Amino acid sequence: MNDNERQYAASWALRGLIFFYFASVGVLLPFLPLVFREKGLSTWQIGVLFAIGPLVTMTIQTLWGFISDRLKTVKKIIIFQLVVVSMLSGFVFESDNFYLLLPALFIFYSFAWPVIPLTDSLTLSCIRNIGGNYGHYRLWGSAGFGLTALVCGKLFLTYGVGLFTMVYVVLIIICLIMCVFLNDAVYLGKRACLRDFKQMLTNRDIIIFLLIVTLLSSTNRANDAFMSIFIKSMGGNEAIVGLAWTVAPLAEIPVFALGGLLLSRYSESALMTAAAALFVVRWGLFSVISTPEMIIxxxxFHGVTFGLLFMCAVSYMSKSVPERLRSSGQGLLSCFFGGVAGITGSSLGGLLMSRWGPVSLYTVCTLISTAAFVLFLFRYRQSNAVTRLGTSLRESDKK
Incomplete structure (x- = not known):
């Protein structure tokens, strides 16, 4: 096998890793709340437990990215994380003690969630080496998540959520097998240092961008945490839960497939402004839904809201940081997009669901999305004004 064939095979191994890791997330996100509910935990306790993942993302994710950049390896770190996750799964998912679950989930998520931005970093490295675009890789994650949520919805309806742990561990083992065939990320130039890291953290444009993204993403995280319970409260079963979680990621696939074309024609700011407007519509619909089938x-709207927002955010960060901080940049994005947003969404969502119910939750999500739309629109117009000014100055210089 020559070098080109090895790179081609490794690119498909990367797609396989993305597919099966997101398949494991397709088990975790939709059905873990139901596992905890069956063990007798309250809605508030479930909200707190779901906030641990984002807390870890906020505090640990960027550190994993910097370690990866510093050591100039992504593949080895992903393998290490997957091994630890597979070892911890049995205890974490079988425990019914809320106070034991708090530290156990913290440790589990410290290794589980950083895999996602590291696969993004590996994807960006692969694209630079052999071509292609990010969306054509990431759509495999959407397919893995969606198909697994559908299959597991029917599986758990028939046999119960007692199979949850076994299904999850099998998927993680398949991910480890995929890792054997991966090429590691290629780092050119000097190693990342703490000075580089500090400059990234103090970049004003990046931080403002991340704060607006966090505001919008928090609404999606609240929905992630409580949509399954919302469906069950209206009389829906595990099959409907699985179908609702299937439709969402499958709707991302056309967006990711067309991602390269969209980003070649429109700026990230324009596309994220459109995504924010569609988030307003999405949560407005959720606030008036009266049957579980309507949620499907x-x-x-998930594809043109979350999918579009996430794709543009990854693209923006990849352009905003130097190559040697590729993993750190994606880790920082994940810190805000999943971490800060997740804590806010899960905690606020748990409070609203417990006290006033789902209508209040999705009404607040609609208002938050409206605020994010206004901020993105202002940022988009501001960037356009700067572009027009630059064009005008260049034309005057020519004269």
């Missing part, structure tokens, strides 16, 4: 239709 509303979930079709």
């Amino acid at each position: 239709g509303a979930q079709l």
Whole structure:
């Protein structure tokens, strides 16, 4: 096998890793709340437990990215994380003690969630080496998540959520097998240092961008944490839960498939402004839904809301940081996009669901999305004004 063939095979191994890791997330996100509910935990306790993942993302994710950049390896760190995750799964998912679950989930998430931004970093490295675009890799994650949520919805409806741990561990083991065939990320030039890291953290434009993204992403995280319970409260079963979680990621696939074309024609700011407007519509629909089946239709908006926002955010960060901070940049994005947003969304969502119910939750999400739309629109117009000014100055210089 020559070098080109090895790179081609490794690119498909990367797609396989993305597919099966997101398949494991397709088990975790939709059905872990139901596992905890079956063990007798309250809605508030479930909200707190779901906030641990984002807390870890906020505090640990960027550190893993910097370690990766410093050591100039992504593949080895992903393998290490997956091994630890597989070892911890049995205890974490079988425990019914809320106070034991708090530290156990913290440790588990410290290794589980950083895998996602590291696979993004590996994807960006692969694209630079052999071509292609990010969306064509990331759509495999959407497919893995969606198909697994659908299959597991029917599986757990028939046999119960007692199979949860076994299904999850099998998927992680398959991910480890995929890692054997991966090429590691290629780092050119000097190693990342703490000075580089500090400059990234103090970049004003990056921080403002991340704060607006966090505001919008928090609404999606609240929905992630409580949509399954919302469906069950209206009389829906595990099959409907699985279908609702299937429709959402499958709706991302066309967006990711067309991602390269969209980003070649429109700026990230323009596309994220459009995504924010569609988030307003999405949560507005959720606030008036009265049957579990209606959620499935509303979930079709997930592709043009979350999918578009996430794709543009990854693109923006990859352009905003130097190559030697590739993993750190994606880790920082994940810190805000999943961490800060997740803590806010899960905690606020748990409070609203417990006290006033789902209508209040999705009404607040609609208002937050409206605020994010206004901020993105202002940022987009500001960037356009700067672009027009630069064009005008260049034309005057020519004269």
